[in-house]
Amino acid sequence: MPQHTDSFSLSNVDQPTRNVEIEFNGVSKSWGENHVLRDLNLSVTAGEKVSIIGPSGSGKTTILRVLMTLETPDVGVVSVGGDILWDVKAGVKPKETKKMRATRRKVGMVFQQFNLFPHMTALQNVIEAPIHVLGLPKKEAEERAVELLGLVGLKNHMSHMPHQLSGGQQQRVAIARALAMRPRVMLFDEPTSALDPELIGEVLGVIRQLATTTDMTMLMVTHEMRFAQDISDRVLMFDKGAVIEQGPPDQIFASPEHERTRRFLSMMLDR
Numbered sequence: 001m002p003q004h005t006d007s008f009s010l011s012n013v014d015q016p017t018r019n020v021e022i023e024f025n026g027v028s029k030s031w032g033e034n035h036v037l038r039d040l041n042l043s044v045t046a047g048e049k050v051s052i053i054g055p056s057g058s059g060k061t062t063i064l065r066v067l068m069t070l071e072t073p074d075v076g077v078v079s080v081g082g083d084i085l086w087d088v089k090a091g092v093k094p095k096e097t098k099k100m101r102a103t104r105r106k107v108g109m110v111f112q113q114f115n116l117f118p119h120m121t122a123l124q125n126v127i128e129a130p131i132h133v134l135g136l137p138k139k140e141a142e143e144r145a146v147e148l149l150g151l152v153g154l155k156n157h158m159s160h161m162p163h164q165l166s167g168g169q170q171q172r173v174a175i176a177r178a179l180a181m182r183p184r185v186m187l188f189d190e191p192t193s194a195l196d197p198e199l200i201g202e203v204l205g206v207i208r209q210l211a212t213t214t215d216m217t218m219l220m221v222t223h224e225m226r227f228a229q230d231i232s233d234r235v236l237m238f239d240k241g242a243v244i245e246q247g248p249p250d251q252i253f254a255s256p257e258h259e260r261t262r263r264f265l266s267m268m269l270d271r
């Protein structure tokens with residue numbers, strides 16, 4: 001497990017009081033006959049870096065979207081940092097209570113598309129939520145944003161508009177924007193899939209840096225197999241709405257047990 005360092009202000013993130021940061025308990029989700037999550041049980045430890053791999057349409061993104069409360073499970077319990085986000089059987093849904101808002105804020109997400117506000121500079125994109133959602137004073141939000149834009153290598157691009165930035169730079173702004181909310185859990189949904197090949201490395205470099213220098217819990221859906229192998233504590237192989245195999249990357253990549261995993265990896269690693 002990477003050691004925490006004080007290299008930047010994410011070190012101020014509250015320490016989790018429990019060892020389990022993310023928990024899915026018996027979570028299922030269907031769209032009609034399409035069973036996208038099937039009785040998912042998953043536990044992620046605080047600080048753990050977990051990659052989710054698997055074929056297209058197997059439900060990987062849906063896991064992240066449930067954690068962001070962007071999708072509603074049909075059944076099951078989901079908690080973050082010990083606080084329940086979903087308890088569908090008990091009828092608890094994420095209402096806009098103060099506590100629920102605080103629980104949701106523990107989780108940040110970087111999407112495939114960067115989704116920056118097109119009429120705002122990079123800096124404005126990053127300070128927007130800390131000011132309007134967290135209520136931070138502008139000066140403090142700006143200091144935080146400057147630090148984070150420096151962290152993602154965009155110190156000299158703070159006043160650029162999104163259209164003046166490359167896809168890789170836009171995605172790095174999106175990462176800084178998510179970090180500005182000081183989440184304890186960061187979700188990445190194929191963050192390089194919309195990028196030209198030559199821009200992928202710069203975004204993976206930033207994620208790698210976060211993985212190795214912060215104690216945030218990270219859950220990454222990725223098709224970058226070598227990257228997953230390199231930075232993960234654990235890899236989950238997902239297929240048809242369920243984890244069919246999981247373990248340390250060396251085990252999953254060097255000696256997968258499941259035939260489906262073997263076929264998937266040989267296809268992905270041959271690309």
Ligand SMILES: Nc1ncnc2c1ncn2[C@@H]1O[C@H](COP(=O)(O)OP(=O)(O)OP(=O)(O)O)[C@@H](O)[C@H]1O
Nearest residue numbers: 031034036054055056057058059060061062063221
């Ligand atoms: N809003 C929706 N309505 C109906 N079906 C949906 C919806 N969102 C996702 N699905 C379906 O759920 C299934 C799982 O989707 P999901 O995006 O979680 O898969 P994935 O493993 O992340 O795929 P990919 O690697 O292609 O992104 C797919 O069959 C998808 O078509």
